[in-house]
Amino acid sequence: MYLALLELKAARGRFLLMGCVVLLVAALVGIVSGFTTGLGDDTVSALRRLPATHLAFSPDAKSDQFARSLVPADTLTGWQQRPGVRATPLGVAITRGTTDRHTEVDLAAFGVEPGSFLDPGAAEGQRLGGEDQLVISRKLADEGVAIGDTLTVDRLGIALKVTGITDRASYGHVPAGYTTLGTWQRIRFTTPGAKTPAAELPQQYSAIALRAASAADLAAADRELGTRTVALTDAYAAAPGYTGERVTMTSIQFFLYLIAPLVVGAFFGVWTVQRQPELALLRAMGASRRRLLGHTLAQAAAVVLGGTLAGAALASAVGLLVGAEVPFSLPASTLTTTMGAVALAALAGAALTLRRVATADPMTMLGAGR
Amino acid sequence: MTSLTLRGITVSLGHGDARTPVLRNVDAACRPGVLTALVGPSGSGKSTLLAVAGALLRPDSGQVLLGGTDLAALGDGERARARRERIGYMFQSGNLLGGLTAVEQLLAAASVAGRPAGRLRAAAEAALTEVGLGHRLRHRADRLSGGERQRVALARALFLEPELLLIDEPTAAVDREQAGALTELIARTATARGCAALVATHDPVVVDAAGATISM
Numbered sequence: 001m002y003l004a005l006l007e008l009k010a011a012r013g014r015f016l017l018m019g020c021v022v023l024l025v026a027a028l029v030g031i032v033s034g035f036t037t038g039l040g041d042d043t044v045s046a047l048r049r050l051p052a053t054h055l056a057f058s059p060d061a062k063s064d065q066f067a068r069s070l071v072p073a074d075t076l077t078g079w080q081q082r083p084g085v086r087a088t089p090l091g092v093a094i095t096r097g098t099t100d101r102h103t104e105v106d107l108a109a110f111g112v113e114p115g116s117f118l119d120p121g122a123a124e125g126q127r128l129g130g131e132d133q134l135v136i137s138r139k140l141a142d143e144g145v146a147i148g149d150t151l152t153v154d155r156l157g158i159a160l161k162v163t164g165i166t167d168r169a170s171y172g173h174v175p176a177g178y179t180t181l182g183t184w185q186r187i188r189f190t191t192p193g194a195k196t197p198a199a200e201l202p203q204q205y206s207a208i209a210l211r212a213a214s215a216a217d218l219a220a221a222d223r224e225l226g227t228r229t230v231a232l233t234d235a236y237a238a239a240p241g242y243t244g245e246r247v248t249m250t251s252i253q254f255f256l257y258l259i260a261p262l263v264v265g266a267f268f269g270v271w272t273v274q275r276q277p278e279l280a281l282l283r284a285m286g287a288s289r290r291r292l293l294g295h296t297l298a299q300a301a302a303v304v305l306g307g308t309l310a311g312a313a314l315a316s317a318v319g320l321l322v323g324a325e326v327p328f329s330l331p332a333s334t335l336t337t338t339m340g341a342v343a344l345a346a347l348a349g350a351a352l353t354l355r356r357v358a359t360a361d362p363m364t365m366l367g368a369g370r
Numbered sequence: 371m372t373s374l375t376l377r378g379i380t381v382s383l384g385h386g387d388a389r390t391p392v393l394r395n396v397d398a399a400c401r402p403g404v405l406t407a408l409v410g411p412s413g414s415g416k417s418t419l420l421a422v423a424g425a426l427l428r429p430d431s432g433q434v435l436l437g438g439t440d441l442a443a444l445g446d447g448e449r450a451r452a453r454r455e456r457i458g459y460m461f462q463s464g465n466l467l468g469g470l471t472a473v474e475q476l477l478a479a480a481s482v483a484g485r486p487a488g489r490l491r492a493a494a495e496a497a498l499t500e501v502g503l504g505h506r507l508r509h510r511a512d513r514l515s516g517g518e519r520q521r522v523a524l525a526r527a528l529f530l531e532p533e534l535l536l537i538d539e540p541t542a543a544v545d546r547e548q549a550g551a552l553t554e555l556i557a558r559t560a561t562a563r564g565c566a567a568l569v570a571t572h573d574p575v576v577v578d579a580a581g582a583t584i585s586m
């Protein structure tokens with residue numbers, strides 16, 4: 001180890017340079033992870049918070065189901081009569097509104113039945129109690145909407161009284177707000193600019209939220225009731241832009257994980273070639289292959305771990321700086337996992353050079369080898 | 371006091387049909403406390419014999435006896451152990467570790483041998499002072515002259531008090547004046563330490579200073 005430290009000190013410029021490269025790769029992976037998680041949360045956190053196991057859509061909605069699917073009330077009744085299944089209607093619609101204090105906000109209106117298992121409750125103020133009430137997510141409160149405000153839906157003129165605040169939730173990058181199904185149906189089915197409200201609104205919902213003990217009977221119920229049921233996690237793909245974002249961000253991460261070992265491997269490859277005479281000298285002096293491999297790995301570990309830790313700190317700092325402005329979320333568990341993966345990938349790259357270390361020929365130190 | 375005895379050393383180098391005999395049934399001996407010159411024309415096998423004597427190369431046949439141990443009969447791991455614990459090397463042009471100071475060259479050798487290098491700094495400084503480099507202790511290898519690098523290499527080779535000192539063309543990269551001083555230093559220190567010392571050389575200055583000669 002002493003020898004490894006001596007070499008690190010002697011070639012500190014090169015190792016520092018490599019450490020900086022690892023730092024930047026690690027920071028980039030951390031930042032991309034932060035955006036991946038943040039964008040994912042911003043797109044589907046309201047869906048993640050739904051305490052349902054499955055969602056049943058109308059079968060004609062093949063994509064963007066929350067916007068396209070309309071499930072009639074009698075289908076809901078059918079589901080509610082299925083044994084082993086709890087069912088409650090869910091409405092989802094993206095709109096925008098302005099408060100009486102002139103705060104303009106986008107709103108993902110979630111229509112739920114008060115008291116049902118989808119009722120989000122309220123961390124502050126009062127939970128959903130009746131028509132034209134709105135329980136907003138913390139994100140809307142951060143944007144300036146407060147309990148007691150009246151939020152008027154643009155172009156529809158529907159006035160919603162903000163009664164409570166619940167946990168942070170959003171859908172399609174729009175902060176969520178919870179209202180009754182009747183109010184949601186008015187938002188969803190009222191024609192913009194209509195002089196008078198519709199006499200009778202369709203008794204339809206975006207989906208039916210299910211809590212099923214087992215998925216075994218759901219297919220049979222789908223066939224009988226004319227719905228298409230998916231697991232809640234699969235329903236995330238129905239959120240606008242979710243799949244595209246995930247594919248994009250995951251692709252970037254994938255290539256970064258490919259780049260990390262190649263960059264580190266290339267550095268240690270060049271470093272190993274450059275110090276072949278010294279490795280041969282150490283072998284001639286009696287250093288065992290195991291010892292040389294050990295101290296090469298120790299050097300790689302020092303550079304990789306130092307660079308990764310600094311990269312993690314940089315990614316966290318970026319998160320702190322931009323977290324309020326853009327969807328960025330880098331919890332400790334995600335940071336630890338991604339940085340661990342970067343370190344492993346980088347060490348794997350360094351390990352690619354070990355064969356050259358092990359095969360350094362001490363005979364090259366003598367005239368016979370030249 | 372340990373002597374080196376080489377008996378019936380035969381070595382061929384290369385692979386397959388290109389395998390060429392380099393040493394054929396060579397006998398040689400190296401007494402403790404005596405600088406022995408290994409001389410011969412280029413290609414005569416001096417460096418190969420030095421490699422065999424230093425457990426860097428296993429002969430096809432023959433014995434390499436160092437204080438009763440046949441180095442040729444040892445496995446790779448045991449030969450590496452013999453190299454780090456019993457043999458000191460001084461290679462052509464010094465062959466120092468890049469970026470390390472003169473003192474660190476000796477501490478690196480101690481580290482390779484598994485000694486507590488961190489606690490041997492004073493001893494390393496004393497060893498360098500003994501070869502006339504007390505004023506160059508913290509100079510990096512690339513800041514030293516050819517002669518100074520050879521002195522560092524000599525100090526490193528002797529630092530762990532080896533039983534056998536092997537030296538390859540010590541004066542090849544230094545001028546005449548330095549060659550004389552370096553040769554005198556090698557002969558003096560090898561004699562004083564009482565170790566067997568074998569030096570492969572073309573240089574008459576070294577041959578003249580040697581107490582014995584092996585001709586190839």
